[in-house]
Amino acid sequence: MEKSRLMESKKCFCDTGLWFENCCGLYLQNNQKAPSALALMRSRYSAYAAHNADYLMETTYISERKYYSKAEILKWATANKWQKLEILSSTETTVEFKAYFLDANNKSQTHYEFSTFKFENNAWFYVDGKFE
Template sequence: MQIECPCGSGLGYEECCGKFVEGKAHAPTAEALMRSRYAAYALKRADYIVQTALHADNRDSIASWMEKAEFFRLEIVQTKRGGVLDKKGIVEFRAWFKEEDEEYILHEISAFVKRKGRWYYDEEGSETVTL
């Protein structure tokens, strides 16, 4: 039996974010990329986070943070553009995680851009608050 997708879609991982995280397809929309990046955080797949970022972050620092943080809930607040025909998109979300027995909510307005037909997370255009 396959696992349920961490992004909370209710679908199995393989038919949801797994297609993108496992490299079988590219996320068609900004929201799909955002969800798959969340799933990669939940499943501790640092390579996917680096591959899908416009400004490639330091893989080791991502990987070591992932080891400590347990992501357990995602809520998409809203999306603007980011569709299959767009070149830019915004996805606002809240992601819940635990780190050393403390619960946190990461609230982010994420910017995404499409380059050569693929969506990337644009860290420099994004705003993050952790509560």
């Protein structure tokens, strides 16, 4: 509960400038569905920063989940210090972005991805991504 209260009183991880509770917290904590692929992508970045592997698995398209391990997601999420999210472009079903983080050795890293999303059963899901 204490961690949750701390998260609510800070700016959102996804760099919208909004408070977490009024941004990605709506999806990560209040079980609301992200209204767009872009909102889902932002909330998934916040889930990495908040170490919420359950949300990341739940928002991955069902046929793709077998390629992911909740333990590995959590390990990668917690090993890095998430710094900033930069949206490069987006369409209804794709988002191109860069996520900046410090790795376990405190070295600056950039994760580039062109992600694809699918809307099914009244919810958006992450399908896959192309990386550089």
